[in-house]
Amino acid sequence: MNPRNRLNFSGGPGALPQSVLEQVRESIDAVPGVGLSVLGISHRSDWFAAVVAELEDNVRRLLGVPAGYHILFLQGGATQQFTMVPLTLMQGSQVPADYLHTGYWSGKAIAEARREGPLRVLWSGEGEGFGRLPSDGELDFAADAPYLHYVSNETVEGLQFHRLLGRDDVPRVCDMSSDFLSQPCPVDQFALIYAHAQKNIGPAGVTVVLVRDEVIGKAPEDLPGFLDYRSHAQAHSNFNTPPVFAIYVVLLVTRWLLGEIGGVAAMAAINQRKAGLLYCALDGSDGFYRGRSAPADRSLMNVAFSLPDVHLEQAFLAESQAAGFTGLAGHRSIGGIRASIYNALTVAEVEELAGFMADFQRRHRR
Structure with missing residues (x-):
């Protein structure tokens, strides 16, 4: 990108x-x-x-x-x-x-x-x-x-x-x-x-x-x-x-x-696929990425998570911004990371973010 x-x-x-x-x-x-x-x-x-x-x-x-x-x-x-x-x-x-x-x-x-x-x-x-x-x-x-x-x-x-x-x-x-x-x-x-x-x-x-x-x-x-x-x-x-x-x-x-x-049912299927990509990245990270919400209540629109410490979160935000991903800082009230994957974001674009997350984990895992 x-x-x-x-x-x-x-x-x-x-x-x-x-x-x-x-x-x-x-x-x-x-x-x-x-x-x-x-x-x-x-x-x-x-x-x-x-x-x-x-x-x-x-x-x-x-x-x-x-x-x-x-x-x-x-x-x-x-x-x-x-x-x-x-x-x-x-x-x-x-x-x-x-x-x-x-x-x-x-x-x-x-x-x-x-x-x-x-x-x-x-x-x-x-x-x-x-x-x-x-x-x-x-x-x-x-x-x-x-x-x-x-x-x-x-x-x-x-x-x-x-x-x-x-x-x-x-x-x-x-x-x-x-x-x-x-x-x-x-x-x-x-x-x-x-x-x-x-x-x-x-x-x-x-x-x-x-x-x-x-x-x-x-x-x-x-x-x-x-x-x-x-x-x-x-x-x-x-x-x-x-x-x-x-x-x-x-x-x-x-x-x-x-x-x-093709309507909101088709949109829902796309949104489920996008969310699945990011939650799979969280669940498969062996604790490197830590989902914020209970699995049964996970949002298909806003994927909120954290990293093991604030320094890694700051590095994630800086490197993701440099790579072209914007708006990933969590809300000021709770901090962390938040990826909002509203309707207009495509599956391919979410795949890019999931790929970045995998690469970041490889480079920063201790």
Whole structure:
């Protein structure tokens, strides 16, 4: 690999598919059929209305989203959803909402939700250093909770739920920011799903929200317009000036998933193969590389690991950077190494990283 052609293994923003990047380059100069740069097209134009309509349809096709759901493209990242969710669903309830504390980002969601009403931390992995996820036997879901909130994939710690959680009679809310459109999802089992784009589906600046009609219908009437899902649904994601460029790039990514990859089931198979390459490198290293997460809870998106000491980790990061691999430093909250292998990274590119890891181990094993 030419080090000038760097590979992005960052936790986010992640890489974009090469064919999408080529279309983006062209569209920054002039969108085909429009003749204007995508950076200067009005959000009130017929063209942008068509972009939003096609993107909604593409997400419905990719995930099999049933009737009765709004698909919104909002601003504020997942962080804004940490507040919008309890504002909408707690509704002055004296009964606490159920939250799972499985890592860094679920902790952020809990802190914000506490500002809006009562909540119960149903399970926390903090005491064990967030090295695993709870088993079914450790979870006692409340039948009267206004909703259950959890994060499907903890980006920082490299943990991912590989099963559906909760009760069918309690609304499920899920932050899918780092595994959205990476695999099939039973959308009809959730009241609300949210995901910021800068992992698998586009650049920073847009957050996708799938929200059931009845959730919007029962929301308090006195919410600020910008924090009210109804405002955005009624305006077709055009309540205020939206991030036109970011939404357009997400449209291109969904076209890529549909036309080049063949859908999210095919994408999931590719992602499983990529993750398998790196976990095989960890498991076969005789302890040189030390996986952070319990094997049953390993993420297909974020492979977090450490080396025997900090000096080796520093050498790994320096040598990998020189070899053209970027973004491998672990999150500032835990350190170590993290390889994020989102949709756009190819099997061949992950094979390159696995090869580098094998070579580094040979040269540095004591």
